[in-house]
Amino acid sequence: MLVTLEGLDGSGKTTVWERLRADDAVPPDAVFTREPTDSWYGDAVQRSIDDDDADSLAELFLYTADHAAHLSDTVRPALSEDRLVVSDRYSDSRFAYQGATLASSDRFDDPLQFVREVHAPWTRPPDRTVYLDVDPETAARRSGATNKFETAEYLADVRDNYERLIRDDPERFVRVDATADPDTVYERVRAVLE
Numbered sequence: 001m002l003v004t005l006e007g008l009d010g011s012g013k014t015t016v017w018e019r020l021r022a023d024d025a026v027p028p029d030a031v032f033t034r035e036p037t038d039s040w041y042g043d044a045v046q047r048s049i050d051d052d053d054a055d056s057l058a059e060l061f062l063y064t065a066d067h068a069a070h071l072s073d074t075v076r077p078a079l080s081e082d083r084l085v086v087s088d089r090y091s092d093s094r095f096a097y098q099g100a101t102l103a104s105s106d107r108f109d110d111p112l113q114f115v116r117e118v119h120a121p122w123t124r125p126p127d128r129t130v131y132l133d134v135d136p137e138t139a140a141r142r143s144g145a146t147n148k149f150e151t152a153e154y155l156a157d158v159r160d161n162y163e164r165l166i167r168d169d170p171e172r173f174v175r176v177d178a179t180a181d182p183d184t185v186y187e188r189v190r191a192v193l194e
Ligand SMILES: Nc1ncnc2c1ncn2[C@@H]1O[C@H](COP(=O)(O)OP(=O)(O)OP(=O)(O)O)[C@@H](O)[C@H]1O
Pocket: 007, 008, 009, 010, 011, 012, 013, 014, 015, 016, 142, 143, 178, 179, 180, 181, 182, 183, 185
């Protein structure tokens, strides 16, 4: 089973992911993974994150290349062994973030849909996605605005895209109010996964 954690920067995904990894109730052979990955593809993504002038379409394909390698190196092998996979960010991050970034150019009528179509023929959709819901101001404050994506203005567009993804696939997404304290948020996520 493939479970993904999604949400704005600073919504608390990594905090939850680390606590799950340390939780004795989680199967010991579960695979904890993330995007961007720590491979050289992920390093290329990191360079693009650090470049304020990166071309938005080129950036989409860097993230997408990292996803393709992540699928073949990690996700598909683990799923073929019937292991639980928990990924801190996955394809919905691309749909929401690059959907928002590409909207600032006029290259596509519906950038989010374009990004979905780029993935559709070959990706492996998650079975369940926990969406950690925080407002853009909280997200920007918690994340410390350390990269070009972490502004409340941009994150408001990203949040709109996540809302559209949830509307389009309500069975897969579980929304968790992530504005509460970390212990409460963790218990909420744990209850969902149980
Ligand atoms: N529920 C919470 N309440 C308050 N602060 C939190 C909460 N969860 C996490 N934090 C803090 O917010 C910051 C960001 O948390 P975390 O790295 O888990 O978020 P993230 O969603 O993984 O962010 P990013 O996508 O930017 O990596 C950290 O300083 C963390 O300690």
